[in-house]
Amino acid sequence: MRLPKTISPVHYDLTIHPNLTTLYFTGVVRIQLDVHENTNAIILHSKHLHISNVLLFATEGVKPLKVSEHPRFNQLALESDSVLAKGRRYEVQLEFAANFSESYHGFYKSSYAPAVGKSGESRLNHAILQPSIFIPRVMASTQFEATFARLAFPCFDEPAFKANFTIRITREPRHIAISNMPMVKTDELPGGLLKDHFDTTVKMSTYLVAYIVSDFLSVSKTTQHGVKISVYAVPEKIDQTAFALDAAVKLLDFYEDYFDIPYPLPKQDLAAIPDFQSGAMENWGLTTYRETGLLFDPDKSSVSDKLGITKVIAHELAHQWFGNLVTMEWWNDLWLNEGFAKFMEFISLRITYPELQVDDFFLGKCFEAMEVDSLSSSHPVSTPVENPTQIQEMFDDVSYDKGACILNMLRDFLTPEAFEIGIIRYLKRYSYKNTVNSHLWESLTNVCNSDDLDEGRIKHKEFCSKSDVQSGATKWYSGDELDVRAIMDTWTLQEGFPLVTVEVRSGGQAQSGAFLWQIPLTYMTSTSSTVHRFLLKTKTDVLYLPEEADWVKFNVDMSGYYMVHYAGEGTEKVRLDTALELSLYLSKETEIMAVTQGFGELVPLYKLMEKRDMAALENQMKDYIVDLFRGLIGRQEWTDSGSVSQRVLRSYLLLFGCFRNYAPCVSKATELFNKWKESDGTMSLPVDITMAVFLTGARTPEGWDFLLEKYRSSLQMSVKSRMKSAMSTSTRQEKLKWMMEHSLSNVVMKTQDLPDVMVSVSRNPHGYKMAWDFLRANWHILIKKFELGSSTVSFMVTGVTNQYSTREMLEEVRSFFGSLDEESGSEMRCIRQAYETIEDNIRWMDRNLPLLQAWLDKRRPKTLHEDL
Numbered sequence: 001m002r003l004p005k006t007i008s009p010v011h012y013d014l015t016i017h018p019n020l021t022t023l024y025f026t027g028v029v030r031i032q033l034d035v036h037e038n039t040n041a042i043i044l045h046s047k048h049l050h051i052s053n054v055l056l057f058a059t060e061g062v063k064p065l066k067v068s069e070h071p072r073f074n075q076l077a078l079e080s081d082s083v084l085a086k087g088r089r090y091e092v093q094l095e096f097a098a099n100f101s102e103s104y105h106g107f108y109k110s111s112y113a114p115a116v117g118k119s120g121e122s123r124l125n126h127a128i129l130q131p132s133i134f135i136p137r138v139m140a141s142t143q144f145e146a147t148f149a150r151l152a153f154p155c156f157d158e159p160a161f162k163a164n165f166t167i168r169i170t171r172e173p174r175h176i177a178i179s180n181m182p183m184v185k186t187d188e189l190p191g192g193l194l195k196d197h198f199d200t201t202v203k204m205s206t207y208l209v210a211y212i213v214s215d216f217l218s219v220s221k222t223t224q225h226g227v228k229i230s231v232y233a234v235p236e237k238i239d240q241t242a243f244a245l246d247a248a249v250k251l252l253d254f255y256e257d258y259f260d261i262p263y264p265l266p267k268q269d270l271a272a273i274p275d276f277q278s279g280a281m282e283n284w285g286l287t288t289y290r291e292t293g294l295l296f297d298p299d300k301s302s303v304s305d306k307l308g309i310t311k312v313i314a315h316e317l318a319h320q321w322f323g324n325l326v327t328m329e330w331w332n333d334l335w336l337n338e339g340f341a342k343f344m345e346f347i348s349l350r351i352t353y354p355e356l357q358v359d360d361f362f363l364g365k366c367f368e369a370m371e372v373d374s375l376s377s378s379h380p381v382s383t384p385v386e387n388p389t390q391i392q393e394m395f396d397d398v399s400y401d402k403g404a405c406i407l408n409m410l411r412d413f414l415t416p417e418a419f420e421i422g423i424i425r426y427l428k429r430y431s432y433k434n435t436v437n438s439h440l441w442e443s444l445t446n447v448c449n450s451d452d453l454d455e456g457r458i459k460h461k462e463f464c465s466k467s468d469v470q471s472g473a474t475k476w477y478s479g480d481e482l483d484v485r486a487i488m489d490t491w492t493l494q495e496g497f498p499l500v501t502v503e504v505r506s507g508g509q510a511q512s513g514a515f516l517w518q519i520p521l522t523y524m525t526s527t528s529s530t531v532h533r534f535l536l537k538t539k540t541d542v543l544y545l546p547e548e549a550d551w552v553k554f555n556v557d558m559s560g561y562y563m564v565h566y567a568g569e570g571t572e573k574v575r576l577d578t579a580l581e582l583s584l585y586l587s588k589e590t591e592i593m594a595v596t597q598g599f600g601e602l603v604p605l606y607k608l609m610e611k612r613d614m615a616a617l618e619n620q621m622k623d624y625i626v627d628l629f630r631g632l633i634g635r636q637e638w639t640d641s642g643s644v645s646q647r648v649l650r651s652y653l654l655l656f657g658c659f660r661n662y663a664p665c666v667s668k669a670t671e672l673f674n675k676w677k678e679s680d681g682t683m684s685l686p687v688d689i690t691m692a693v694f695l696t697g698a699r700t701p702e703g704w705d706f707l708l709e710k711y712r713s714s715l716q717m718s719v720k721s722r723m724k725s726a727m728s729t730s731t732r733q734e735k736l737k738w739m740m741e742h743s744l745s746n747v748v749m750k751t752q753d754l755p756d757v758m759v760s761v762s763r764n765p766h767g768y769k770m771a772w773d774f775l776r777a778n779w780h781i782l783i784k785k786f787e788l789g790s791s792t793v794s795f796m797v798t799g800v801t802n803q804y805s806t807r808e809m810l811e812e813v814r815s816f817f818g819s820l821d822e823e824s825g826s827e828m829r830c831i832r833q834a835y836e837t838i839e840d841n842i843r844w845m846d847r848n849l850p851l852l853q854a855w856l857d858k859r860r861p862k863t864l865h866e867d868l
Helices: 124-129 235-240 242-259 303-319 335-352 359-373 388-393 397-414 416-429 437-443 458-465 484-492 576-588 592-610 615-634 644-659 663-678 687-697 701-713 717-727 733-744 751-763 768-777 779-786 791-801 807-818 829-859
Strands: 007-019 024-035 039-045 050-058 061-064 066-070 075-084 089-099 106-112 137-143 164-171 176-179 183-188 194-198 211-214 217-222 228-233 267-273 286-290 326-328 433-435 499-503 508-512 519-525 528-536 540-542 552-554 563-566
Touching: 007 039, 024 039, 050 066, 050 075, 075 089, 137 267, 137 286, 164 176, 164 211, 176 183, 211 286, 217 235, 217 242, 228 235, 228 242, 235 242, 242 267, 242 303, 242 335, 242 416, 267 303, 286 303, 303 335, 303 644, 303 687, 326 335, 335 359, 335 397, 359 397, 359 592, 397 416, 397 484, 397 519, 416 437, 416 458, 437 484, 499 552, 576 592, 576 615, 576 829, 592 615, 592 644, 592 829, 615 644, 615 663, 615 829, 644 663, 644 687, 663 687, 663 701, 687 701, 687 717, 701 717, 717 733, 717 751, 733 751, 733 768, 751 768, 751 779, 751 791, 768 779, 768 791, 768 807, 779 791, 791 829, 807 829
Parallel strands: 007 164, 228 267, 267 286, 326 433, 499 563
Antiparallel strands: 007 024, 024 089, 039 075, 050 061, 050 089, 066 075, 106 137, 137 211, 164 194, 176 211, 183 194, 217 228, 499 508, 508 540, 519 528, 519 552
16 A cells, blocks of 8 residues: 655654664654645554654644554554645654564664684684673664665655655664764763764665664775765674775766766765675665675685676665666666666676676576566566565566666667767756656657757767767668657566567568567678668568678677577477587587576576486486586686686586586595695685585585584685585585574574575485475565565575476475465465476476487487587
8 A cells, every 4th residue: 555645754853772782772753744735644654663652743833643553554644633734844753662673674683703812713613512602793784675664763665755864873882873874973872872963865765774783894995086985894804895995986986977977975885784685785875785795805705706796886886876866756667776777787897897797797687587587477677566575576587687688778779879878868857856667768769859968978969969870770760760668668568578580581570479579670691790770560570681691690699688589491499409409519619608508508407307206317418418518627727817707617617517526527626625624724725616626525424514614614705605505515414404494593504595505405406305395394484584575585485496397396386385375475476486487397398308318319329529
């Protein structure tokens, strides 16, 4: 139920007193209100808060208000016995109190183990045996997106109700407090407490409010534009913040220049939170991160870690404009925030960190989106949502990755210069406001005819003054004026993506499926390296090639979010054996995207078989894949040399080789693990190959126990992450069960990591049934901790079930999820996706297993070398 628009907030004066000993907080909020229609009630949000002493301040004086609660909709009605008059401004004050949230949302507690002794190593392992030795340090942090500010203070918790916030936090002297804005003064209170006063924010949505009370330390620098950047972390890990600090400085400067809009706050803090559910959060002026998303150790973090950290910082800082400055009107258009931020990761890093080679990884995002978007249980990029569970479900691959991919397609279509002009116009036109899809499309239409184009943009003046400015675009359409909205509505308002069938002989294309898209086609031919463009707007069309060609390739560089099928001799679909013949080419491939996509298509075939009793065919398939990549694996050095893409690929290949028992890999990894173990973990391993080494070591009981010991004492989050992944591949079921149970109880392993542990166990042939049983047994705990509809719950549901391919398991999955009610998640989209994926797997296995068996049998006497 949406809030009425009769009243809107103008300013919040918020005072919070969190008690980190009792794990309870109290507060008072005073909200300035504008009344737009006569009313007797102020309706706003509150969830799990004890509300008291509600007062209305008006020119006539102060009076109490009657409070009615509607828990189902998280709403309060503050009722007045006299009319609140249209056009007047009032203030309402509410006192409130609550326990810290037990989930990762709202105002919640986080804890970590302090380091003891000069070595700086955590003594958590000793503490398990002797609990009295150590007391975890407790801090409090906020996470309000999407609908969780209402857990921390009464507010108008919808993105369109923007207001200014003045925040004060009471704390003990042993802690610090940080918030969206800089602290302006600190008062001493009776009893030795301190109250920090923070400057008033710009106009913003409630989900971007943030404050943290902790014992963090920080490091700081100033950008070229004069913004103070600080990175906060627990004291033991402050020496892992240098890389993030430099990246944030460089990226904030880049965005200020690219968007031609100054960052409007005096500071930007980045905080690494020990307990954090998602990857990061874009709170304005105080972005928050998982420790793995921010902390970097040059000696122990991998090149993949560097890429991931830089991308997540680029994402959150892009949000300071897309999302914070200009915000979607309602959560149905979340993609305007998330699709843009995901897209800007690649635009920004391409320029600021060219050595990271981000373009090698963008295509993977589009394939990930297509995997979800090919299901009938997918949803349009822009989709109606009403309740908090549905809102949470919008934070998925469609909003993020498909959103980014269709923006990339549009940029390629309009030209990068025209696209940049349009998005700058969009940001300037709607600063501090809320938008819908059509506002973006209007801003990207007729970019050179704008009456509000900023004359200061020399590059854009030059672009628009060129006489041939339209020549690039006219290739996309014939005659009629380019209608960006008409094109993009077909990509945002319907789910799925088109399959374009090309019949070269007759020169036509056809879209398949029930929907119709306007498709910006690109193609090249054997006779020219020029990229030709054509806007396909109908079910079929004819395209005349400029000259006779031996071949034609559509969707150049895969910049379009569509698939191409080259028809010939009446072939409707590609058979499995045809696809497998094509896969033979991969033995010649060296580029990361082609190799990893090849693995991504082939490995799931044997992963399905691992969940069935069909060891012979399963091993044949595994042997084929190892044989296919044997040459490439054999050429990999066990070092950290080469470009970013080469290093990421090396890590991937050696891990696969060891995982599949490829003898040269296993031999080398075993040798390195034994040396590392003999050195008590002090020997420096090449970072990019540690995953392969850890995985091999985890196969013996002694190796697994040693990894656990080092996991407990390590302060490097990326190293811990690799150890945890390696440990989850154990063949010993008691070890796998131990990992899940200890993650759930937040002892040794953090509960935030439980979803990763559980899905890793479900991928393990020795643990997949155990992971499913664990998910069922702890379902009600998990949905309370991780929130209904969240991407984390979806990840657990789909991750644990998506490799099942038997009717027995389908029935078991249906039986469990079918027993739930709406309050416990029965309506979640991820459950429909789980059913559909298992049904697809069953159909695939029924149809293709004989083909696969025959093809592998046929190949057995040959070698790849003879064929290629």
